[in-house]
Amino acid sequence: MNRKTEDLDWSNLPFGYVKTDFNIRYFYRNGKWDEGELFSDENISIHMAAPCIHYGQEAFEGMKAFETKVGRVVVFRPEENARRLQKTCERIFIPEISEKMFLEAVKRVVSANKKFVPPYGTGASLYIRPLVIGVGPKVGLGPAEEYIFLIFVTPVGPYYKGGLSPVNALIVTDFDRAAPHGVGDCKVGGNYAAGLAGAQYGKKKGYPVVLHLDPKENNYIDEFSTSNFIAIKDNTYITPSSESILKSITNDSLSIIAEQKGMTVEKRNVEVKELSGFDEVGAVGTAAVVTPVNLIHYNGTDYTFGNGEEAGPVIKSLYNELTGIQKGDVEDRNNWLFEI
Ligand code: COI
Secondary structure, eight states, rough: OSOOOOOOGGOOOOOSHHHHHEEEEEEEEETOOOOOOOEEEOOOOOOOOHHHHOOOOEEOOOOEHHHHHHHHHHHHOOHHHHHHHEEEEEEEHHOOOOHHHHHHHHHHHHTTTGGGGGOOSSOOOEEEEEEEEESSOOOOOSOOSSSEEEEEEEOOSSTTTTSSSEEEEESSSSSOOOOOSSTTSSOOOHHHHHHHHHHHHHHHOOOSSEEEEEETTTTTEEEEESSSSEEEETTEEEEEOTTOOOOOHHHHHHHHHHHHOOOEEEEOOBBGGGGGGOEEEEETTTTEEEEEEEEETTTTEEEEESSSSSSHHHHHHHHHHHHHHHHTOOOTTOOOOEEE
C-alpha cells in the first residue's frame, strides 16, 4: 500500500486521535439527506442553539477497518452498526440513515484514508467513528429540523493498555450509567457522560475499568462503562440480558464463535453473587476488543478470575479467533468482513 505516513509508530499507537486526510459529511435539510461530501476540515461549525449541544440529540457508532496479510482492507460487520444506529436514531427522533447510505459513507471515507489503515501485523486498526447530530437553531425542546451525519477515521491501538493483559474492575453502585426504560440500550453520548463520574471514581481508586449493575435493583450485572460483560464458566459463555445495556456487536460475534466452538451460550440475567463462580471474565466491545478482567472489587470483596497475570484459556482462544477473522488469517465463515 502506498503510505506516506511512515512516521506513525503503528505498533505503539494509543487509543487516541491522529489526524487523517478526510471525513465525510451528509446534511439533512428540507426533509432529506444530501449525497455526502468529503471534507478535510476537522472542525464543524454549528449554530449555538443546536439541539445536539443543548438537549443531547446525538447518536454515534464505532467500527474498525483492518489490513489483511494479502493487502485487502476490510471493515468488521458494519451492517450491524448501521442497524444499531437506526435503532438509536429512532429512539431520539433523528431521521433514518439507510443501511445503503451508511455503508456507502463507510466505504468512501475509508477509501479516501486508505494510507492510514495500520499495516497487517501491527495490532493496530483504523477506528471509524460515525456520528449524527441535530443542528440548526431550536430553543424549545423538540427534535431538530436539520442534521449532520459525519464519519471520521483515526488509526488506533488497544483501548486498555497492554491489549490482552488483564485489568482490574470496580463495581460502582453510586453512579448509574442508564435508567430503567431509558436509553441505556442506545448509543447516545449522554450515556457516556453519565458514566464519567463512576469511571473517574474508579480510576482514583486504582481501577481502570468500572462495572455497572442494573439501575432498578442493583442486583444484576449490566455492563462495563465502555463495553459489555462476558463470563466463562466450564464450557458456558454467559452474558447479561438487560434492557439497559448496549447490544455489542463484538459480544454478538464472540457468542457466535463460542457456539461454533461447541460452547453453550447463555444470555440471561446475571446476579452479582454469581461472580464467585466464574472461571474467566472479559470486557468486550469494538474499542476494548476482548479485555480480560482478572479481578472485580465489590462491597469489600475481591472476586478473582484466572491467575491474575494473563488471560484465561477460553478468553484467549475467543480473542485469537475474533482478531484472526478481522485480520483475514482465520476463515470468515460467517461473512463478517466488508470489503473496501
Ligand atoms: C467503542 O467501543 O467503539 C465505543 O464506542 C466505546 C468508546 C468508549 C470508545
